Amino acid sequence: MAIRPATRADLDALVALENRCFTSDRISRRSFRHFLETEQNQILVIGDTPLAYVLLLFRRGTSLARIYSLAVDPSCRGQGLARQLMTEAETVAMNRDALFLRLEVAIHNQSAIALYESLGYRPIKRIEEYYEDGGDALRLEKRLARDLAKSKRSSFYAQTTEFTCGPAAAIMAMSHLEPGRQFSRIDEIDLWREATTVFMTRGHGGCSPQGLALALSNRGFDVRLLQSSDRIPFIDSVRNPEKKQVIELIHNHFVESLGRNAIDQEVTTIDSRQLRQCMAEGYEILLLISTYQLNRNKAPHWVWLVAMDDRFAYINDPDVDSAELRSAIDNVHMPIPLAKLPTLLGYGTHTYRAAVLLRQPRD
């Protein structure tokens, strides 16, 4: 049966359906009218006289949409109508640029929970006394993947130390360029030893763009290095003069070695147009980002840029613990709205940007 958006004419039938489906926490006639009249919300129904509905709520300025209610007439259950409505609701939400769908369900509503879980929703929180009868709710969430990224690539490698995001991102890109090749933890650590500038404010330093570019070039890839300025990256985050000296020494050594490998450091703005162009030329892209946008914790971080479409850049984030987009612990194909990309890219007070590009060498 076809799914269609509800109209004002469906008001009576929706109220009647609601009364047949719920004994408490019913949506009132007044609320239904409000939802039907506001463009921001969307009610999808099945049937000339609605036999099932789903209500989606959108809020401006957030990429989170809510499934506020779902109901199927008791006489039509078990025929896949709820599944059909939920699938369509996801398409509507994606078309409105929502990245997450959230909903609450009564903790004892086994059939609904089974439906949501089979569609990929995950529990993120139990909310006590959520319902009128004092019952608890389970909050579920799903990250909406986009087909482009999903169909294109799947390599994922999680960093095994807090300072090896660069090698882990590089391993994802290399696995994509060399399908079938296995990478291990030793590859991760080896890359780090070659590409790190040793120090950070505390703990081990991560990999610098120059170091990563060099390590990848030494592995036979055709490499380019883009950066927004030729400052020494990350040196400002270190106060200790001796540490600064070491960083500078290693940096200069990297730059010399890059020169010997005929790799220029291209100073450029690094924007989505340029990244798209580089992808079209067959490059895999390792992006330096500031994790501030992801978890409010300002740290330089390397990710693999998996794909781009007209709305999103998709990244694989090797840091499984801290890449917290609210609750989704799903670091594969994380969609970043293109409008947010510029703030994600700049690291530090100088909003330093860098990208390391690699592809198979051309003969």
Ligand SMILES: CC(C)(COP(=O)(O)OP(=O)(O)OC[C@H]1O[C@@H](n2cnc3c(N)ncnc32)[C@H](O)[C@@H]1OP(=O)(O)O)[C@@H](O)C(=O)NCCC(=O)NCCS
């Ligand atoms: C929950 C509800 C929407 C399911 O509607 P439906 O059209 O019968 O569901 P579908 O036929 O599309 O079934 C989809 C999935 O839901 C689950 N499911 C549905 N009925 C189930 C039942 N009685 N027992 C266990 N799982 C059930 C199954 O996972 C099913 O998938 P499957 O058929 O591949 O096994 C419907 O029972 C309903 O309206 N209930 C009252 C209102 C309500 O609880 N709404 C949810 C509020 S959050």
